[in-house]
């Protein structure tokens with residue numbers, strides 16, 4: 302069962318007028334969709350909200366309503382911190398995940414998340430691990446605050462459900478997710494628009510990147526573990542940009558008999574971002590936590606510094622152990 306919005310969180314919203322909103326580095330659909338939707342909801346309540354993200358959204362999310370106004374980078378937005386009373390942090394199990402230490406230190410934090418092992422680092426913490434997306438939690442906030450949800454906001458919130466459940470396919474898909482989706486459609490959400498953004502707006506570079514990446518595909522543990530990797534050189538060859546690798550991991554994941562997948566992506570000279578996915582009882586959150594990362598039981602990640610071959614071996618060994626446990 303999903304949980305209700307804590308009274309204390311509702312009061313924090315009601316009692317303040319100027320909000321800063323942030324989410325995690327390398328934002329995904331839930332991070333960007335829930336941030337944009339929350340900013341719109343706060344506006345309908347007569348409050349101001351600025352979204353500050355360390356990284357830009359992947360190309361496919363550029364057409365989202367309000368995305369152009371998002372403040373990006375490590376330099377604070379105008380008036381920071383005096384212009385703001387509260388910082389809403391969405392989707393970040395630890396404050397470090399936001400990648401904006403200045404923001405976290407300067408303002409009281411309202412922490413809203415659905416990840417396991419959230420550190421409860423806010424003045425208020427609403428953590429609902431049963432919620433399919435943080436966007437679905439923002440939708441519950443809208444009801445609790447009696448904030449009207451317009452068609453664009455409904456579409457943004459619907460998008461968070463689609464991206465975090467993999468199009469209502471993953472194990473986090475629950476009845477509440479479908480109920481929220483139906484209710485959002487009645488509020489004007491347009492699934493066709495969301496599908497066009499997500500599945501029919503890829504730059505050609507992304508498809509070339511799929512080709513580059515799939516050439517690295519290997520199967521291990523009698524075909525139960527699949528791995529792929531991606532270097533900056535490969536990304537350059539494809540003409541890809543930061544964020545263009547989202548969704549790449551779904552290809553190896555679609556292979557029959559594969560129970561766990563790792564995608565290792567080079568982020569700079571000596572550091573690699575590893576994404577893990579699994580089926581059923583295989584717990585990749587635990588694997589990721591072992592490397593200082595986190596996530597959900599069937600979708601997790603972490604970042605490591607070192608030689609690709611060494612990191613690859615360590616990741617593969619840990620993943621194989623989890624699969625064979």
Ligand code: 5GP
Nearest residue numbers: 394576577594595596597600601602603604
């Ligand atoms: P992705 O592989 O799509 O980047 O992330 C999958 C899931 O793992 C998401 O829920 C994401 O929040 C989580 N995750 C990915 N990387 C990290 C990380 O470095 N630290 C933590 N705590 N969670 C991560």
Ligand code: MN
Nearest residue numbers: 331434435465
């Ligand atoms: Mn999420």
